[in-house]
Amino acid sequence: MRKTALNTVYDLAKSNPRIIFIGSDLGHGTLSDMQKELPKQFFMEGISEQHIVGFAAGLAKEGFIPFINTIANFFTRRALDQIIIDVALHNLPVKLLASGGGMVYAPLGPTHTATDDFTHMLSIPNMNVFSPCDANEMKEIVISESARNGPSYIRFGKGGEKIVSADFIAYKNPYTKILGDLNSNYVIISTGVLTQLAIEAMNYLKPPRRPFIVHLPKLNLLGETNLYEILKDRKKIIVMEEHQTIGGLFSQLLHYLHDKNIDTRNIDTISLPNKFIRNYGNQNDHFNKWGMTVEAIVEKMEA
Amino acid sequence: MDYRSLALLEPIDARGRELRKIILEAASNAGRGHIGPALSILEIIRCLYSSVLVHDPKKPNLTTRDVFILSKGHGALGLYAVLANSGYFDVNELETFCKFESRLGGHPEWHNLPGIEFSTGSLGHGLAVAVGIAVAISNKQQRSRRVYVLVGDGELAEGSIWESALHAAKHKLDNLCLIIDFNKMQANGSLDEVLEINDLENKLTSFGFAVAEINGHSINEINLTLDFKPKGGKPLAIIAHTIKGKGVRSAENSPEWHHKAKITKDEIALLLENLY
Numbered sequence: 001m002r003k004t005a006l007n008t009v010y011d012l013a014k015s016n017p018r019i020i021f022i023g024s025d026l027g028h029g030t031l032s033d034m035q036k037e038l039p040k041q042f043f044m045e046g047i048s049e050q051h052i053v054g055f056a057a058g059l060a061k062e063g064f065i066p067f068i069n070t071i072a073n074f075f076t077r078r079a080l081d082q083i084i085i086d087v088a089l090h091n092l093p094v095k096l097l098a099s100g101g102g103m104v105y106a107p108l109g110p111t112h113t114a115t116d117d118f119t120h121m122l123s124i125p126n127m128n129v130f131s132p133c134d135a136n137e138m139k140e141i142v143i144s145e146s147a148r149n150g151p152s153y154i155r156f157g158k159g160g161e162k163i164v165s166a167d168f169i170a171y172k173n174p175y176t177k178i179l180g181d182l183n184s185n186y187v188i189i190s191t192g193v194l195t196q197l198a199i200e201a202m203n204y205l206k207p208p209r210r211p212f213i214v215h216l217p218k219l220n221l222l223g224e225t226n227l228y229e230i231l232k233d234r235k236k237i238i239v240m241e242e243h244q245t246i247g248g249l250f251s252q253l254l255h256y257l258h259d260k261n262i263d264t265r266n267i268d269t270i271s272l273p274n275k276f277i278r279n280y281g282n283q284n285d286h287f288n289k290w291g292m293t294v295e296a297i298v299e300k301m302e303a
Numbered sequence: 304m305d306y307r308s309l310a311l312l313e314p315i316d317a318r319g320r321e322l323r324k325i326i327l328e329a330a331s332n333a334g335r336g337h338i339g340p341a342l343s344i345l346e347i348i349r350c351l352y353s354s355v356l357v358h359d360p361k362k363p364n365l366t367t368r369d370v371f372i373l374s375k376g377h378g379a380l381g382l383y384a385v386l387a388n389s390g391y392f393d394v395n396e397l398e399t400f401c402k403f404e405s406r407l408g409g410h411p412e413w414h415n416l417p418g419i420e421f422s423t424g425s426l427g428h429g430l431a432v433a434v435g436i437a438v439a440i441s442n443k444q445q446r447s448r449r450v451y452v453l454v455g456d457g458e459l460a461e462g463s464i465w466e467s468a469l470h471a472a473k474h475k476l477d478n479l480c481l482i483i484d485f486n487k488m489q490a491n492g493s494l495d496e497v498l499e500i501n502d503l504e505n506k507l508t509s510f511g512f513a514v515a516e517i518n519g520h521s522i523n524e525i526n527l528t529l530d531f532k533p534k535g536g537k538p539l540a541i542i543a544h545t546i547k548g549k550g551v552r553s554a555e556n557s558p559e560w561h562h563k564a565k566i567t568k569d570e571i572a573l574l575l576e577n578l579y
Contacts, residue, residue, distance in 0.1 A: 045470060048469070051466035053431070055432070055434050055435040058431065058439060059435040090421070090422065
């Protein structure tokens with residue numbers, strides 16, 4: 001997913017000299033071809049995230065479109081003030097490519113696991129927040145956001161995810177994506193790579209409890225969607241996100257449905273706890289611990 | 304005589320007094336404001352807009368313009384007075400300072416007012432943005448354009464400033480000028496009491512800047528130094544020795560006048576009497 005995002009930026013930069021790539025201190029060889037071919041559009045700036053975000057805002061102010069890549073938390077925690085003031089307040093087209101969303105960096109501990117990034121980014125006016133489910137969707141989002149005049153936060157998964165986004169159908173909005181039988185009374189709403197798990201659960205469950213899936217790669221501005229039309233009068237809705245329960249998609253959705261006067265008592269969530277998650281291990285260990293499994297989804301659906 | 308004594312003794316000319324009256328009257332109407340920090344930077348900003356920057360008040364988005372960012376956004380009253388006095392907007396608008404739905408807030412906002420290049424207020428941001436603009440200008444091969452950024456000396460305690468200083472040198476930004484309002488005071492008291500910042504010239508030199516030191520209230524020294532273009536691809540840093548509250552005898556070097564949220568008309572009358 002990361003490789004696709006960065007290569008997409010490189011491809012866009014070839015035909016648009018305003019597209020800039022900025023890395024903090026990324027792995028050796030990152031976009032080395034771009035560095036050679038387009039040296040004026042490639043910046044590797046070192047471990048100075050607060051500076052880099054302000055720097056990108058300065059470039060954007062002069063007409064450039066900077067894509068920055070670093071670890072998610074080093075944006076959303078370390079450089080939060082710069083993101084809010086320099087980028088979002090000025091509504092500049094700075095695109096934040098955030099590596100290691102959710103529990104990808106589980107073995108590295110709570111400094112690196114991005115379990116509160118949606119909370120921070122969703123609270124910022126003008127910011128568009130994305131969490132794609134596979135590399136194809138990532139590419140679409142990077143291309144689309146490169147042409148939009150405003151800031152974006154785009155969260156990466158671990159990489160190597162199965163391509164599933166092509167199976168979905170957009171429902172009246174490019175970022176409201178549906179898979180399955182809309183006549184079902186059961187729904188899974190998911191974002192990011194957990195959508196892959198939602199598909200497994202959907203295929204496992206038999207009608208009438210087989211849900212349809214609403215995949216939301218874009219987490220904010222739900223008011224611009226027609227989502228309520230497909231959520232009202234359902235028996236059970238499960239919201240899945242690789243993020244703490246407070247402040248992410250689940251919270252957004254509750255606000256949205258409240259605004260639409262839709263009963264929310266039938267909504268349950270599968271998400272991470274609202275606490276620092278320790279214990280290391282890998283991403284799958286935490287999926288198992290926090291109920292992000294087909295079995296757990298089935299259990300909730302049948303409850 | 305040292306720079307600080309020279310800055311203290313520097314006389315104020317008629318335009319300097321006129322700008323100071325604008326600031327004091329705006330603070331009087333609002334009943335609040337950062338008066339001291341606006342007065343210490345007034346000569347620097349005035350010189351920038353009078354004789355240094357390429358700019359056009361009638362075309363604030365002129366593509367060939369130089370860029371000035373007031374990183375110490377709390378000096379807004381100084382910037383507003385000079386912008387109004389230069390023709391960006393009517394000087395009477397200063398009467399609305401900090402009022403509901405005014406374009407003139409306690410910190411400058413880019414969306415609101417022509418002439419404001421970037422919204423500031425949270426300290427330690429301006430230099431990074433200025434570095435980005437300077438790199439952009441260089442990338443576009445606009446060789447005549449320059450970027451000026453004014454930071455407070457207390458603001459130098461922000462770590463982000465020094466991150467950006469490293470990058471200014473890395474990119475050999477000879478189109479960038481960092482001006483330090485070295486008034487040696489911050490909200491709580493003197494810099495030495497709060498967080499000492501010794502040997503600033505060597506610090507900046509070691510970070511890769513060409514460094515000049517001036518009396519920050521001398522029109523001649525400011526104009527000469529702001530026009531200086533260092534050789535060897537170095538960014539320029541100007542340590543401008545200034546006096547907080549300069550030009551109002553009773554407010555000079557007084558932390559009391561760094562910021563006040565309640566200022567009475569009588570207090571302003573007293574400050575106006577103390578103008579020199």
